[in-house]
Amino acid sequence: MESLRSMIGKRVELELSGCKTLLHGEFIDMGSDVLVLYSKSKYIYTPIHHLQHLRLYEELDNPPMDSSPDSKLDLANISYRKILMNSRGVFTEIYLGGSQSLHGYVTSIMNDYFVYHSPMHQTVYIPVNHVKYLIPYPPNTTPYSLDQKHFPVQPSVVALSRTMDQLLKKLEGQLVVFDLGEHPNKKGLLKSVDENIVQLVLAGGNDNYLHMDHIKSIQLP
Template sequence: MQILKSWLGTHVELMLSGCIELQGEIIDVGNDILVLYDNNRYAYIPIHHLQFLKAAQKDNEEQMKPPAPSFEHENISYRKILMNARGLFSEISVGDKTLHGYVTSIMNDYLTFYSPLQRTVYVSVNHIKYIVPYHSNVTPFSLGLENFPIQPASMPLSRTLDQQLRKLEKQIVILNLDGKPHRAGLLKRVEHNLIELVQAEGSTIVVHTDHIKTIHSIQA
């Protein structure tokens, strides 16, 4: 990653897939991830979502030295960041949607995320645009942990998202955190990376699992 390492210490503007624009200073680079620092936040960005980056002008205000991140960056990788983020209040972006809560489990190609708003959400690892872990003293909505106990998924977890989807058959699910009617319904069947979803009025649509960013069940 010598190309990206040559940008270390540079204030940049970058575009991620899903039309997400970010600005900040590149402070670290791994084989599959880069770290952007801006406004007291460390954003960990999987490199495969990077569409382009370019140098950007800093604000006129004097830039202070970044505080220590939540965890060490030695031999940094996307998988290690996800593992280190478990139990820390975090923000994750899955395109046009942002979740705030906690990574509770990490499987082969998805993770479980516990949010005070959506409760348990299954998130495709390949669709996470960035993750921002906060320090251990930060909680969502400034709630005390006694008022917001982190609850693991009630359903046993499978190794892959496709297998987990099969466990959600016959349940009402919401895909991609999208309130549109064609993204919510009864998960009728999963077969060969395709799912059948029965909508409220009874019609059936077919969705390819590659395009599922998040899924959660109202029963989870």
């Protein structure tokens, strides 16, 4: 990926699969599976498998940067997994696609998913492959400017499994909400999970079937 590395230090435009808006910023580093942009005093980490295109951002449309990246930031040997590990307990924005971002904290990381606690969405289980980008907030920042005493990070309400398919199997017979409830056919009673096919009973009693790989998040109502 040396040709891509040649773009480091330049201002770029980034399009990600499933992302409604283009990202703009200074391309400051990359690892084997993650890209790092710096924009509006924030670091944006995006898994490289979502990359649709990265190209120079025309100077004419590109206002000057309002600050420079922190030279003390250790970006050596970065990886997506390492970034997730380092984000535990840090107020972070996570975007999964669709119309909204999540704002909260990574609390646990399992084999192929992690647990995220948000004051708006409570406990959310997120497959690692569906994160479009992750943005850590500055130190001592809290979601919605809540006082820390009003924002305890809650433990998961479900005993965690090592993998997402095991977790879904454990949730059989419970009401679930997939993908933050943005689609009416992705919330209902989780009836069964069989070879990655999830059977969901909708409010009217009809069955809906979906492949586990296309579930971006799981919540319990």
